[in-house]
Amino acid sequence: MNSSLRKVSFLIITIIVLPVVVFSLFEIGNLRQNEKIIQDIYRNQLNAILYSINQYSDDVISSLAVRIENSSSEINSPAKTDLSATIKELPSVKGLLQFDNKQKLISSVPESCCDTIVLREITRMIEQNKKIITQLKTYLQGGYRKIQPVVNPSGNLQWIIFITHVRNKELTNLLIIDPVKFISQVLDPKIQEIAKGKFDIAAYRAGDELPFYTSNKKFKAAKIDEREAFWLLINYRMGIGLKEITIADLTSGRLKRNLIIVGIMDLILLFGAWLIFRNIRKQVELSQLKSDFVSNVSHEIRTPLSLITIYIETLEMGRVRDEKKVKEYYSVILNETSRLSGIVNRILSFSQIESKKRKYSFAQSDLNEIVENASMSYGYTLENRGFKYIFQPEQNLLPFKADKEAVTDAIVNIVDNAMKYSIEIKEIIVRTGKSEKHVFVEVEDKGIGISEKHQKYIFDKFYRVTEMNLANKVKGSGLGLAIVKHILDAHDGRITVKSKPGQGSIFRLSFPVN
Ligand code: ADP
Numbered sequence: 001m002n003s004s005l006r007k008v009s010f011l012i013i014t015i016i017v018l019p020v021v022v023f024s025l026f027e028i029g030n031l032r033q034n035e036k037i038i039q040d041i042y043r044n045q046l047n048a049i050l051y052s053i054n055q056y057s058d059d060v061i062s063s064l065a066v067r068i069e070n071s072s073s074e075i076n077s078p079a080k081t082d083l084s085a086t087i088k089e090l091p092s093v094k095g096l097l098q099f100d101n102k103q104k105l106i107s108s109v110p111e112s113c114c115d116t117i118v119l120r121e122i123t124r125m126i127e128q129n130k131k132i133i134t135q136l137k138t139y140l141q142g143g144y145r146k147i148q149p150v151v152n153p154s155g156n157l158q159w160i161i162f163i164t165h166v167r168n169k170e171l172t173n174l175l176i177i178d179p180v181k182f183i184s185q186v187l188d189p190k191i192q193e194i195a196k197g198k199f200d201i202a203a204y205r206a207g208d209e210l211p212f213y214t215s216n217k218k219f220k221a222a223k224i225d226e227r228e229a230f231w232l233l234i235n236y237r238m239g240i241g242l243k244e245i246t247i248a249d250l251t252s253g254r255l256k257r258n259l260i261i262v263g264i265m266d267l268i269l270l271f272g273a274w275l276i277f278r279n280i281r282k283q284v285e286l287s288q289l290k291s292d293f294v295s296n297v298s299h300e301i302r303t304p305l306s307l308i309t310i311y312i313e314t315l316e317m318g319r320v321r322d323e324k325k326v327k328e329y330y331s332v333i334l335n336e337t338s339r340l341s342g343i344v345n346r347i348l349s350f351s352q353i354e355s356k357k358r359k360y361s362f363a364q365s366d367l368n369e370i371v372e373n374a375s376m377s378y379g380y381t382l383e384n385r386g387f388k389y390i391f392q393p394e395q396n397l398l399p400f401k402a403d404k405e406a407v408t409d410a411i412v413n414i415v416d417n418a419m420k421y422s423i424e425i426k427e428i429i430v431r432t433g434k435s436e437k438h439v440f441v442e443v444e445d446k447g448i449g450i451s452e453k454h455q456k457y458i459f460d461k462f463y464r465v466t467e468m469n470l471a472n473k474v475k476g477s478g479l480g481l482a483i484v485k486h487i488l489d490a491h492d493g494r495i496t497v498k499s500k501p502g503q504g505s506i507f508r509l510s511f512p513v514n
Contacts, residue, residue: 002288008280016273024266031258035251042247043226046240049194050228053201056190057182057232061147061160061175064090068173069164072098084109092181094157098164099126099172103133106171113176121154122174129161136163137170149232158182158233179233184213191215199240200224206235216243289462293477296464300343300475304336335384342416343477349409350461350479353486360403360490367432367439367511368393370404374411375430378419382428385419392431397439398513402491407511410484414443414507417481420474421505422447438493440510449501459485459495484509 064086071082087093087109095113100106103126108114114122126133132148139146140163152159160175183203191201195215202211202219204227211219224239225247242250311329320326352358375391382389411430418428425446432441450458454465461482481495488495492512499505 002284005281005284008284009277012273012277016269016276020266020269020273024262027262028259031255031262035255038254039247039251042242042250046199046226046247047228049199049201050226050238050240052194053187053191053238054228054231057187057230058147060090060186061162061232062145064093064175065145065147065162065164065173068096069166072164072166072171083107087175090177091185092177092179094176094178096176097122097174099174101170103127103130103172118154121152122159125150125153125159126172126174133161133163133172136161136172139163140165140170147232149234151234152176160232179230179236180212182233183230183236188213188215195243198243200243202239203230204237204239206237211239286462289464289478292464293462293479296475297343297347297477300477301340303475304340307336308333308340331384335381346413346477346479346483349483350477353483358486358490360406362401362403362491364399365402365404365407366399367397367402367407367441370402370407371411371430371432371441373404374408374415377408377412378415382415382419386426387419387422388427390427390429392429394431394433394439397432397434400439400511400513402511403487406487406490407509410487410509411441411443413480413484414509417507418443418445418447418505420476421445425504434513435510437514438510438512440508442506442508444504444506446504449503449505450497450499451501455497455499458497 067086067089068083071086083096087096095108095110097108097114098106103123105119105123108119129150132150136146136148145162148161150159150161156179157176158179160177162173162175164171164173192215195201199215200219201215202224203213204211224241226241227237227239230236230238241247245253311333314320315326315329320329349358371391371393375389379389415428415430422428422445427446429444430441431444432439434440450465457463458465459481462478463482464476464478485495488509488511494510496508496510497505498508
């Protein structure tokens with residue numbers, strides 16, 4: 001990597017890659033924190049719903065307490081009849097016992113509500129909870145009726161104590177309710193209203209894994225996110241969860257989605273950074289190739305020019321008398337002049353291609369004829385440089401549409417390269433051939449060959465292989481194959497190369513026949 005590329009890489013890493021990495025790490029940390037906050041908010045909301053169910057239960061019993069107080073206050077009607085009608089309003093109530101200030105039982109509805117054993121238990125409980133009862137009375141005097149559940153040691157029914165104020169007396173009420181009925185009949189409508197198809201709400205007996213009540217028939221136990229005790233029902237708990245998904249799944253799903261988005265954005269940014277780097281690298285390489293091109297071309301022009309100058313000066317001085325020698329000098333001058341014009345033509349041709357000004361005029365042509373014409377321009381040089389030249393034409397080639405001059409240029413370029421890059425075995429075979437839809441011309445040499453890693457670049461403008469000694473020594477512009485490829489593209493044709501370092505190369509130019 002050269003120094004300007006190193007600088008660019010350093011800049012890209014510090015301006016794009018590092019900020020992207022730091023920002024992503026920061027974002028990922030933030031996302032996790034946000035998800036935790038969202039999870040807490042969800043949990044608080046679910047807790048608030050459970051709280052509202054407890055609040056509702058409390059309200060139901062409080063309003064029953066008010067009605068019981070009012071029924072007991074009716075002077076003209078027999079209190080018991082009223083009380084039993086009042087407590088029947090709430091389906092889950094099994095009975096109500098009232099005690100006076102001295103903890104003496106003064107009424108029980110219905111009368112059959114409790115057998116003697118239960119009654120004894122209740123009386124003992126009232127005795128034991130005197131302190132609580134005094135507290136409840138104090139609350140009531142302060143304007144607040146507290147509903148107090150107490151443990152029922154003799155069964156599953158729930159005992160609830162509250163105080164009523166009847167005709168200047170404070171009565172202690174013991175309400176006996178069936179918790180299962182209370183939940184599934186009294187609380188159910190409210191629970192359904194709250195759940196509204198969004199939540200699953202369930203009720204459990206303490207210690208049970210499975211609920212005895214659920215707001216939704218297709219309830220799944222694993223979806224319960226929060227649990228809370230019933231305020232009024234000792235040993236009963238309620239649970240709530242989101243209907244379709246648990247909070248953990250919901251937040252982890254969101255987290256995953258957000259992480260994926262951050263990941264994709266990072267990839268896009270890093271891909272962009274890589275694209276920028278690749279483009280800059282290409283430009284740097286191209287400018288390097290261009291500067292190599294200028295020095296190569298100057299060399300290429302300088303050598304024939306100085307040869308021409310030397311030979312003309314020698315001839316002009318009239319020092320060479322030998323006729324044979326004079327002829328030889330003229331032929332060198334001719335050779336070098338045609339080399340010079342070849343270089344200039346190539347540069348002109350390339351500049352026409354670059355400015356998209358090169359025009360082609362196509363006509364039905366015969367490939368063998370084009371090769372034979374081309375061989376006239378390189379035949380002399382081949383012979384002069386001691387090359388063995390073999391032409392193997394395929395008979396009955398179909399005609400194809402070609403700009404003859406351009407195709408000749410292409411073939412001359414390829415043969416020229418074959419000569420330039422052959423040292424030991426000086427043999428060039430040119431053959432034509434056909435496939436189903438193409439005619440082709442192949443130029444085979446036994447020269448230095450091209451390694452595979454370079455083969456895909458040799459058709460790029462200015463590209464030259466400099467790794468082998470000869471390739472390095474031979475002067476060139478790196479334009480020849482780029483021009484050939486352009487000519488082939490204009491003919492909808494293809495140029496391919498088969499080559500092995502040290503063994504030679506075969507370049508094939510194929511043209512479509514229709
Ligand atoms: P140049 O003016 O350098 O010959 P070209 O575009 O014609 O430019 O060729 C590009 C490069 O491909 C050459 O520099 C050379 O390394 C390689 N090349 C082309 N033809 C041959 C060949 N017949 N044998 C070996 N190498 C070749």
